[in-house]
Amino acid sequence: MNKYTKAGWGHRHQSGLAAIYRLIDGGVIFTSLLFWCRFFDHQLTNVWLIIGLLATTLFVFCAESVELYRSWRIDSYAHMLGLTLFAWVSVCATLLLIAYFSKTGQIYSRLIVGNWFLSTLVLLALWRYGFRQALFYVRSRDHNTRSAAIIGITPSGLQLAEDFAAEPHLGIRIHGFYRVPESASCQQQLPNSAPYQMLGEVAEALAAAKAGSLEQVYITLPMREELQIESVLGAFADTTATVHILPDLFFHNLLHSRWYQVGSSSVLSVYDTPIEGINSWMKRLEDLLLGTLLLVLTAPLLSLIAISIKLTTPGPAIFKQLRYGLDGRPIEVWKFRTMTTLENGETIVQACRNDPRITRLGRLLRRTSLDELPQLVNVLRGQMSIVGPRPHAIAHNEEYRKLVSGYMLRHKVKPGITGWAQVNGWRGETDTLEKMCRRVEFDLHYIRHWSIWLDLRILFITIFKGLAGRNAY
Template sequence: MQAAIERQAPGIKPHLSLISIFEALLDPIAFSGSLLGVANWFGVGGQPAYAVLAITVFLLAQPMPMHIDSGLKALYRGSWLKGVALFGILTLIGLLTGFGSAYAPEVLLVWFVVGPATAALARHAAHTFTPMVMAHAGYRQRAVIVGASHAGLAVADRLERSRRAGKRLLGFFDDRHSSRHARAGIHHLGKIKDLVDYVRDNDVDVIYIALPMSSQPRILQLLDELRDTTVSIYFVPDFFMTDLIQARMDDLGGLPVVAVCESPFTGVNGLFKQAFDFMLAAAILVMISPLLVAIAIAVKATSPGPVLFRQYRYGLDGERILVYKFRSMSVCENGDTITQARVGDSRVTPLGAFLRRTSLDELPQFINVLQGRMSIVGPRPHAVAHNETYRKLIKGYMIRHKVRPGITGWAQVNGCRGETETLDKMKRRIDFDLEYLRNWSFLLDLRIILRTVGLIRKDPNAY
């Protein structure tokens, strides 16, 4: 197999998808263009400040591409969430730099409504017309799948649902033909030995080989037999059917490799998230500094002990970090055995109960964010003692440490907060953490932050 890859490597060309470029540019153009349109409507479009702001909006909207394949509800929701994110980032930058005074508030407020609406309409139009444009332009390739395995069925499902793939699935080639592999509207075209003749006689453009990796001799034979055709061939390894974390293709000195378990915060994503964390944490600490002082005085005055509770927890890549919280208990456990807080816990002080219920005890963790130890959003850090226990009991537990722990997280806004007295409760929390790693986006972070703010007032799991 390796020899075959090496023989074919010189002929591999990077695939540049015009649809992907269109998706990446649609929102930046919609948001920046609508901003200039609103500015012109107010008669200030010719001012250089608005041109600079439009360029800034264009660049900020770029790391968050939309997906035409998504449903209309998701596309509309995404446009408004992106609008809120852009407006929030620009407001924060304006407060920190003082440049916010250069812009008329009425222009920005109108754009806050017009921008997401423009992006939503553009997304709707793209969702509706892109498949028709692709078909009219001839971007409709005929595809077959070799192997009615789980991987093959997954490919078929993607081709059926994808509006931008530009491919029409003709059917399967598989040596087995049973009801287990039957799919509505998808034909069994024959056995694998019939593939080459079918490709030559029916102008097939694309072949997806979804055979198990144990079928290496058969795969090599197929590649040899297809050498005198112009068909495009893709190999879908069966390990893609495992629970992958941020799976992606990479390049190692010209050798293609596949990331099976990777952090979502690599490259630009990592820089963007760290910059956002640092700016937001700094701004929040400045704004809440009087509150921090007041809570510190109250903690010191109402119960003996330190103001801050310091505890070692696992951070990025499983490294130990020191996490800060306002002390809410009469004890400061940081050993090999730690008892979780529970409802009516006698160790919780009266003030501590209020701080925990309102999440005010977590505020010192913004200092951890400035130190680079934590993120604003990410899997919540557990005590080292709990990590050592659950890593042996829950499969994939330590994968959550591929990213920095967060002050709030996807598990917490989905009700997984408080005591985990059963293994199932902890497993459910870990499932949400891994789901966050698989599906991370800046908009997901923003959604978690907004839901966290809503939970501060009332969270039945906070005690």
């Protein structure tokens, strides 16, 4: 068995893996239902069996609709988990609606149904994680791999080869490079230090793909060489190889880019947000649940702080300042007043260490971030999120948007009470341009990689690390 034939095993058995996924999903749904019926000493009637069969059918249908049974070789577990959650919640909602409109809800045990819904979700997530880790283990040992080659000797192509080599668990094996003689931008020989083979020219890559010994092709020509790319794509359209295009440097800084189809035209969004559609609903649900919970838990503390501010210094307990919200729309952000001044104009001086404007109580509130708690009201009103880039005063926005590239892209999502930049130490005064650049860098990283799990991770870190810090004053 040569290296290409060995690598082809994974591709030919992808449909087999999808079938395994469907069978295990069905088994998990049925087994969980049977367990809870037995656990609560409930007789297993035909009605329960019909419910289990209906749930399995609906789940497979929903999973197919969101492409849950496709290859997840390179995609993230968080994305897989999100689609699994969506599919199972859709099934649960459909079953509840059926029970409600058919007026049969009273014949089902709420204990069984509730435990079944929750435990099945956990099991569907856990077995996928375990199976994914098992596949990673197998692939890192050169099983279930796919053969791949790179067309075009460019810096981005060499970097891609290094990236795949650094992540063997993905099972993508780069066997070498093919040169493009017509390309004026690509090198025609590999660097002496490159640990890869020169496999020939495009014609030889095409022959390997037609023979079935080359499964994945990565085209790394510069985007300006449109004619050469079109020629290579046209040639590989006569093969069954999976073809990818790696854009050059211009595309590396895109903010959650995606393709859209408008009639017969394909449009690439350059600066977009990941929080739309079902993601926006999940994000809003997260904000409502956590915001309500935190507001209830901290209500006594909020009252105590407000009273203390009124008793110790003249002026309002709550300071409202105009800042930019989602899409750059102005919002009033609430904070406990910590200064003797109420600056909200075109010129605002940032708080600095030993700032004489900060009150004694305000210093404590700022050090512990308790002054930010009233922003829970902003969260419930839909103006802010629990997690997101911190909002800046409008005067600072107008100043830094001219100095920091991509600064306004922070506003492609709602601002947050805590964020990725804050838990990584980039909070407080930005007395140098470098500090603001680093904060924006972390904010854009958060937007590009957003997920519910990243939000929960940031919240966890905030509890133990982000509430106070050396830059908080």
